[in-house]
Each structure stands twice: as C-alpha cells, then as structure tokens.
Amino acid sequence: MYHKFVPVIGYGNIRSGSELILKIFLLTLPIMNNQDPKKTIELLKQGDKKTLEKIYMENREGFINFSKKYNIEEYDAVDIYQDSILVLRENAINGKIDDLQSNLSTYLFAIGKYKIFHNFRVQSKFDFESDFDLVEENLDFDVNLYESNLTKEQRFLKKYYHELGDRCKSVLDLFYYQGYNLDEIKDILNYSNKKVLKSQKSRCIKQLKNLLNKHYEKF
C-alpha cells in the first residue's frame, strides 16, 4: 500500500526517467526521519505549534501535487488540506488515533483524499478505496464545528467565553476540549492541589454564567 503515498513525502513532481527508482529510494527517507508517532500524537493533542507546523509543512506540497491530478486548484487544495489537519487534530483529541497503525502522514492523506472524493465527486473511486478503509474505521467526520453551526445561545456563550481570563480559559480548554481530568490538569497548570483547581473551575463557570446573565435572561 505504501507506494501509493509517495506524494505524502513531497516528491510527487520528480520529472525524471528514473522516477520509479528514485521514488523507491526516497521512500526510505521518512523512515529514517520518523520520530515516535505516539509522542507526535500527544503533542498534536496539546496543540503544540512546532509539531503542527512540522506536519503541515511536510505534507502540504505532496497533498497539493496529489490534488492536481484531480484538477483541483491550489487555492482549493490548500483549503481541503487545512480542513484535513483540523480533522486530524480533532481525531487525535478524541483518542481515535491513539492506536494508529499506519503513519500519521498516511492517515492525514487519507482524510484529504476522502474529502476530495466527497467534495469534488471525483470519478475514480478506485484510487481511494484502500485508504477509505483506514479512514472510515477511525474517523469522525462530524467535526464541522464552524461558527455558522452554532445556535444563538452558543454564539452568546462564545462571545463571553472570550472575556474570561487566560487562567480560566486554560482550565476550561484542558477540561472540556482536550479531555484531561482534574488530576492531569493540576500537574499541567501547577496547581498545589486538586481542590484548589476544582474551585477555580467552578468559579470560572460561575463567572461565565454571570457574564451571560447580564445579557441573556435564560441563564
């Protein structure tokens, strides 16, 4: 299956007669460079910017070259690529790729291909099928979490959430988005004990409700 993912590593545009030999040779490069995927996935969950940038940069060109085969303009390809990274992170956070067998680039590419296939109604499903198994098994596509999908209440909530202090936002983000429990958050944010953290979290929620109350009767 690996030969299909040559574009993953960005050598899709080699224009030489000995393309095949080169590609086989180049496939060894990422193996040499591979760091522990579990560690990468953990950093991805934490939203580590360096890790994100590395993933983004390493796969971007390959993905755009791949999209060109389906006559997708670079502008659209970048859009699909970015959405695929969003899905990748979402799935990392939801623990869906904790036991990922293939490498992360392969998985990211599979998401992108899936999106191309669905968004652009590409004819030849043939190219994609083996990847879809990988994707459908481990993927939640219900991550269309754009602002337009929010209810009126949720939009208010979002507005006032921004007015919270950084400390509150960190606690709530770690708890409600990244799925850490209070013991873990205590260590991450250096709280002296869990009780202090717990009452901090309650205060943050209360503060948010107060902000809302001023403007919105329901809460």
Next chain:
Amino acid sequence: MKNFDLIDRYFDSSLTPKEQLLFNDLLQNDLDFKNEFVFRKDLKKVIAVNQQEVLKSTLGQFEEKIQQSSKFMILPKKWFVAASIILVASLGAYSIKSIYYPSNQAVFETFYQPCRNTIQPTVRGDNPNTIEYRAFVAYEAHNYHKAINLFNSVKNADEAYINFYKGLSYLELDKIKEAIEILLPIAKANGLEGKSANFNDKAAWYLALAYLKNNDKEKSKSELSLITQKPKGTYKKEEAQELLGHLK
C-alpha cells in the same frame, strides 16, 4: 450542586453504571440539572469551535509564511537533503541515459528551470493589489491559467516583461506553440528598456528550450548558438554552451 459533578464525569466517560442511572434520572426529572447539562454541553462545543478557529488561523500563518518567503528558503532541512540526493541521483541517471541518446524532452527537463519573478516582489505588507501584482502572485503560486488571464488584463499588456512571463506561463502549461509565438518577438527585439531591459536574453534562452520541447532540435540549436555568441555574462550563456554540446 454535588450532582453537577456527574455531568463532568459524563463528559470524561468515567461514570459508573450506577451513576449513569442516576445521571439519566436527573436529566429527565430535574430541570436545574438538565439546564446545567445543556449549558456545559454548549460550553464544550463553543470551546471546540474556538479551538478550531485558533488552529485554522495558525494554519493560515503557516500558509502565509510559505507564500511570503520563497518556497526554497523555508523547506525543512531534510528536503535539502532530499533535493541534493535527487540532484545527484538525477545527474547519475542522466549520464547513464545520455549514453542512449536522451530524448529532447529529457534534455529539456534537465535544463529547464522556471524563471523566477524578478519584477514584482510579491511580499505582504506593501500590497498594491493591482492586476499586475495579482498576476505575479498567481505566477509564483504556479497558478498559470490565472496568471495568463491576469497578464492579459494588465494596462501595459504589450510590454516585453509582461509578455515574457505570460510566455513562460504557457510553457509551464505545455502550450508550447503559444509560448514560442510570444517569446520569439521578445528574443528578437532591440533596445528594450526599463523593466523590460535584459528580457530579450532571457526570452532567447526560454525560446531555445521551448523549441527543444517542441522537438524542433534545429531551431533550438540555432537559437542556442546565437546565445553563445553573445558577450560574456549573458543570461544562461554557459548553460547554452552546455546544452548545445548535448544536442550535437
């Protein structure tokens, strides 16, 4: 209030079966509990949307970085390694192939490099947002169809430097006849000035390559020998000499 803990335990999936029953019961029968559940569920969603937006804007920054600096500069180190290996390997492959008469196409591939945009630095900040500027942005982004359309719509569409990049865009799109039609007059033009100065030397080189790609070896050779007769320091003079050697 104590019961609200159940909600958070529900979110991190740590409810015991017994607690799950209590949770279900409260959700149906206790309005406060239900409201609190809806609130926290909304909060969870809102935070997720917020995080998505933050990530999206981070990705936007990466993308901007790519657009800003020349693509070459920001490639990670291992790509340089890859690039040099490709270079060495393709030189190796080339010398093996050249024993068996390389095709014109292969020779073209070896010598052809897209011409960098030296006219309009497409750097963010002083963004004039003129048609010409957008044309060069499209050219740099390898969006050659768009570039050609925009080059056709600029005010000074007849200027040599505009035509030059339009010609190169056609060349990139494998529309060689159009490319030759455009590049030929620039290569033969005399006394180009201002922004268009130097472009006839550049056009001559790419014209030679375009002929080659079109399998018109003789015309390519005569164009190349014209370049080799020009003074030292002429654009791609040495490469022209080398390429001429391969074609003989």
